[in-house]
Amino acid sequence: MLASERRHRVLELVRLRGGFASLPELAKELQVSQSTLRRDLEHLERTGVARRTRGGVLYTGSFPGLPHFQLREPAQWEKKRAIARAAAALIQNGDTLLLDGGSTTYELARLLVGRPLQIVTNSLPVANLFAANAFADLVLVGGIVYPRTGVALGSMAIQMLQHINVRRSLLSVAGINERGFFNSNLLLVETERAMMQAADEVIVLADSTKFGHKSLAFLAPLERVDCIVADEELSPKWQERIRRAGVRLVLAPLEPEEKAAEEEQDAKPPKSTSRKKDSRR
Amino acid sequence: MLASERRHRVLELVRLRGGFASLPELAKELQVSQSTLRRDLEHLERTGVARRTRGGVLYTGSFPGLPHFQLREPAQWEKKRAIARAAAALIQNGDTLLLDGGSTTYELARLLVGRPLQIVTNSLPVANLFAANAFADLVLVGGIVYPRTGVALGSMAIQMLQHINVRRSLLSVAGINERGFFNSNLLLVETERAMMQAADEVIVLADSTKFGHKSLAFLAPLERVDCIVADEELSPKWQERIRRAGVRLVLAPLEPEEKAAEEEQDAKPPKSTSRKKDSRR
DNA sequence: TCATTCCTGAACGAAAACGATCATTTCCAG
DNA sequence: CTGGAAATGATCGTTTTCGTTCAGGAATGA
Incomplete structure (x- = not known):
């Protein structure tokens, strides 16, 4: 399965489940590891169609009901x-x-x-x-x-x-x-x-x-x-x-940011050290 | 603050935040402990207007936008x-x-x-x-x-x-x-x-x-x-x-169930021993 | 064919959230 | 005034989830 297709299916599943789906749920349904799902979720969040929450994904894509709005490339x-x-x-x-x-x-x-x-x-x-x-x-x-x-x-x-x-x-x-x-x-x-x-x-x-x-x-x-x-x-x-x-x-x-995002945002600017490990609390 | 009023405010906050709010967020906003919130969330979930997820609440109340639908007693x-x-x-x-x-x-x-x-x-x-x-x-x-x-x-x-x-x-x-x-x-x-x-x-x-x-x-x-x-x-x-x-x-x-629910459903039936400890992979 | 890159899945420590319990307070009813 | 029920908030051990790292495999291009 293609990565982009999988992401679309994630969105679709979340939508079907009423706007939210848990990570184990999705992993089972799509037959992929949770690690992969996490990466997909991160991607979806960056493009703005979904929002991560501890434990799952939240659909924020504009209009839950209509198939039309799913395929926002x-x-x-x-x-x-x-x-x-x-x-x-x-x-x-x-x-x-x-x-x-x-x-x-x-x-x-x-x-x-x-x-x-x-x-x-x-x-x-x-x-x-x-x-x-x-x-x-x-x-x-x-x-x-x-x-x-x-x-x-x-x-x-x-x-x-x-x-x-x-x-x-x-x-x-x-x-x-x-x-x-x-x-x-x-x-x-x-x-x-x-x-x-x-x-x-x-x-x-x-x-x-x-x-x-x-x-x-x-x-x-x-x-x-x-x-x-x-x-x-x-x-x-x-x-x-x-x-x-x-x-x-x-x-x-x-x-500019969007241009970056448009090219399937990669070219990881400073590699992975940019991980935000911010002071929590 | 009355408990019922607090629950309404929980719903309202969740709605304002676009359908989801985290527990610490709510606790801070409403100035109550997370324990109390947990109990409220449990209550809201049982009445069907919200859905709990690990980390927060999800609004399921019928129509997110309209104030009219908030006060479903x-x-x-x-x-x-x-x-x-x-x-x-x-x-x-x-x-x-x-x-x-x-x-x-x-x-x-x-x-x-x-x-x-x-x-x-x-x-x-x-x-x-x-x-x-x-x-x-x-x-x-x-x-x-x-x-x-x-x-x-x-x-x-x-x-x-x-x-x-x-x-x-x-x-x-x-x-x-x-x-x-x-x-x-x-x-x-x-x-x-x-x-x-x-x-x-x-x-x-x-x-x-x-x-x-x-x-x-x-x-x-x-x-x-x-x-x-x-x-x-x-x-x-x-x-x-x-x-x-x-x-x-x-x-x-x-x-019958609904009659029970109507009387502020309690009498916690079988307690919590239903812990599922399933095998992960 | 080989090397490089990208994607995937597993493992592990750290962090967060959960449920349960208990002490304290509030609020009524007797 | 008093006893008890209900609600609240803090604490604690357990469970779940997260981010990171590492290794194997597929696809791509030289």
């Missing part, structure tokens, strides 16, 4: 987080926002919790973030919930969106090519088109790996949106192409 | 669970259901997960239960989300409900008196009236403590609903009154 994830940070900087307090589903917009939503905003969303994971929050008003867009991502879609969602107007819509896409934006689901793009119409300004969040790839369903041409937020690894060719379409382009910087 | 909670069990027995596979917010309907929803159903709900916690589930179709009713309970309300919710028809609506109420049903929020009762209109059959879930108390907003007269599910501690006077109104009454039995 660290590399992409850091890009998404960088993009989310850059996008959060574009948002002003008091804004009215429409947040799409998708992992990038979810990361953005996490950063927006606690700020005074009015949030409209059709995404269950995003809604959960704001539901308990007194600072933000939350409007939930209803509809048929698509199990894979926990997003409400369909005619009911579209109809409801037609009665809503927001300052900014923030959308995720699955692919971008010369013709425009794509997503993986027909119902989804229909709903997203309604989201675009409901907003004064449309912002698309997409990491650099999305560019040059199309997907099942066409969403909209490039010039239909006002702004694209991508990470700084986007090729100059695409940067030029975006700007020529008259779309504002925001490039999110990847923090 | 064990006594009421067992009643709610009994009612939920009885109500679940009324539901047939393949049914189309409309589930209200509220802790009793939430307990019911938990029991329904995994059954082939079509679920319509305006409750975020309930929706989360079914979002990842492939067996049930989920339709989310949108609207303005009321922070206290995570329920979508308002004109958008009502409008959406008018386009929906279900076999059964299951509602929670805050109080019942001779005039009928009450709830604590004006927007809520408006939305619930729309839920009643959307269903062929209306079922109200209410534990025995709700009877004889009214609340802020009038919902509907007794005879407007088809069935009430209550626990068996409902007074004969009220049983008679319900039946005379032509409403079917289902009384949920409280299991």
Whole structure:
């Protein structure tokens, strides 16, 4: 079994067990030694999807229920987080926002919790973030919930969106090519088109790996949106192409630590002597 | 500080810390000894709202985000669970259901997960239960989300409900008196009236403590609903009154164990000699 | 083919947490 | 006022877990 696959299975097991699993439990289930598990846990903790506790692992990965959020590959994830940070900087307090589903917009939503905003969303994971929050008003867009991502879609969602107007819509896409934006689901793009119409300004969040790839369903041409937020690894060719379409382009910087983390953080800087053996008590 | 208050604060702290808190952490925060905490944790675990792990507590209380779900008093909670069990027995596979917010309907929803159903709900916690589930179709009713309970309300919710028809609506109420049903929020009762209109059959879930108390907003007269599910501690006077109104009454039995649990379960049964000393590798 | 590197599993001492017990305090009921 | 039950906090021996180290094996590249 591959190490990365094993780590995914660890996460999945933890999730299945309701957010926590003990180390002996995992070792038995996965047929590996506890030593290996410890190393995996350390890795998972560093990437932020799990938290170690004495005796086991705690799932902190964003949304326990949905399979979609399991496969956060660290590399992409850091890009998404960088993009989310850059996008959060574009948002002003008091804004009215429409947040799409998708992992990038979810990361953005996490950063927006606690700020005074009015949030409209059709995404269950995003809604959960704001539901308990007194600072933000939350409007939930209803509809048929698509199990894979926990997003409400369909005619009911579209109809409801037609009665809503927001300052900014923030959308995720699955692919971008010369013709425009794509997503993986027909119902989804229909709903997203309604989201675009409901907003004064449309912002698309997409990491650099999305560019040059199309997907099942066409969403909209490039010039239909006002702004694209991508990470700084986007090729100059695409940067030029975006700007020529008259779309504002925001490039999110990847923090140094994260660059390290992105390369499957190794190159153990000072070897193992960096072990923190701090004064306890 | 009262013991029960301290336990609530334990839960709250655990929740604030993202679902887990270590024992020393809690001891320091609450200014009590670890021994006391251990006893509290044991208690909380037995009532089902938390799970102990070596080194700390894990929050299992249904929905981490919402304050509403924190104060599940064990006594009421067992009643709610009994009612939920009885109500679940009324539901047939393949049914189309409309589930209200509220802790009793939430307990019911938990029991329904995994059954082939079509679920319509305006409750975020309930929706989360079914979002990842492939067996049930989920339709989310949108609207303005009321922070206290995570329920979508308002004109958008009502409008959406008018386009929906279900076999059964299951509602929670805050109080019942001779005039009928009450709830604590004006927007809520408006939305619930729309839920009643959307269903062929209306079922109200209410534990025995709700009877004889009214609340802020009038919902509907007794005879407007088809069935009430209550626990068996409902007074004969009220049983008679319900039946005379032509409403079917289902009384949920409280299991023996739960009766014990309700009386602040003690009488430590077989002591601790069950030490497992298993062979490790 | 050989050497290097990475991953894995086992072993061991150290540290942490557990349950149990006991003394003390608090709080009621008689 | 007093006796007893319940709750609390400290202590102690035991068990569990952790981090580290070391050795064997698989994969990779020269």
